[in-house]
Amino acid sequence: SQQGEEDPQALSIQEGENATMNCSYKTSINNLQWYRQNSGRGLVHLILIRSNEREKHSGRLRVTLDTSKKSSSLLITASRAADTASYFCATDANRYGNKLVFGAGTILRVKS
Amino acid sequence: SQTIHQWPATLVQPVGSPLSLECTVEGTSNPNLYWYRQAAGRGLQLLFYSVGIGQISSEVPQNLSASRPQDRQFILSSKKLLLSDSGFYLCAWSAYGGRETQYFGPGTRLLVL
Numbered sequence: 138s139q140q141g142e143e144d145p146q147a148l149s150i151q152e153g154e155n156a157t158m159n160c161s162y163k164t165s166i167n168n169l170q171w172y173r174q175n176s177g178r179g180l181v182h183l184i185l186i187r188s189n190e191r192e193k194h195s196g197r198l199r200v201t202l203d204t205s206k207k208s209s210s211l212l213i214t215a216s217r218a219a220d221t222a223s224y225f226c227a228t229d230a231n232r233y234g235n236k237l238v239f240g241a242g243t244i245l246r247v248k249s
Numbered sequence: 250s251q252t253i254h255q256w257p258a259t260l261v262q263p264v265g266s267p268l269s270l271e272c273t274v275e276g277t278s279n280p281n282l283y284w285y286r287q288a289a290g291r292g293l294q295l296l297f298y299s300v301g302i303g304q305i306s307s308e309v310p311q312n313l314s315a316s317r318p319q320d321r322q323f324i325l326s327s328k329k330l331l332l333s334d335s336g337f338y339l340c341a342w343s344a345y346g347g348r349e350t351q352y353f354g355p356g357t358r359l360l361v362l
Contacts, residue, residue, distance in 0.1 A: 179341075179355045236308075236348070244290075
């Protein structure tokens with residue numbers, strides 16, 4: 138099964154609203170990353186948070202990490218139509234060695 | 250700055266035909282390189298990764314193979330395509346090992362008929 142699993146699978150909001158996506162994982166990690174994928178394109182790295190960090194910001198993005206619950210959340214504030222995309226979390230779980238394991242993603246649709 | 254290229258962008262191939270997808274990275278040396286496959290509406294499945302020339306690790310048994318003939322070149326191949334090989338193939342590189350940020354190419358959409 139996937140190391141990282143996003144929730145919800147799909148999310149539809151109005152422009153200007155906030156969007157929150159969650160990621161749960163199973164084993165201990167060194168870091169957790171969030172990526173965005175526009176339809177039919179490659180993934181773009183958004184943010185990396187290390188296991189000793191609890192919160193990180195980048196522009197309108199806010200990521201939290203709770204290692205005790207093995208979960209992370211990605212908050213996009215004041216969403217825009219251009220934020221419409223799929224969002225994936227990826228973990229580096231120690232037992233997976235020199236690679237990342239991606240979840241199935243959350244499809245975000247921002248309506249204008 | 251670093252860039253990653255993949256080609257072709259789209260490919261339609263008959264069942265049983267060979268496959269060669271190419272990925273090249275510019276602007277960095279000795280990158281870790283990755284091939285992923287993404288089924289429609291799904292997450293990424295790691296197929297192969299390479300930490301150096303000629304060094305290939307396979308993640309899942311399958312009809313595909315990978316090679317790294319040069320430091321910044323990664324090739325995904327098949328001798329005979331199956332219908333199940335259809336999908337979106339993504340190449341990625343990382344500078345400091347696979348646990349750090351990975352940078353993705355634009356992808357190749359493969360349809361096997």
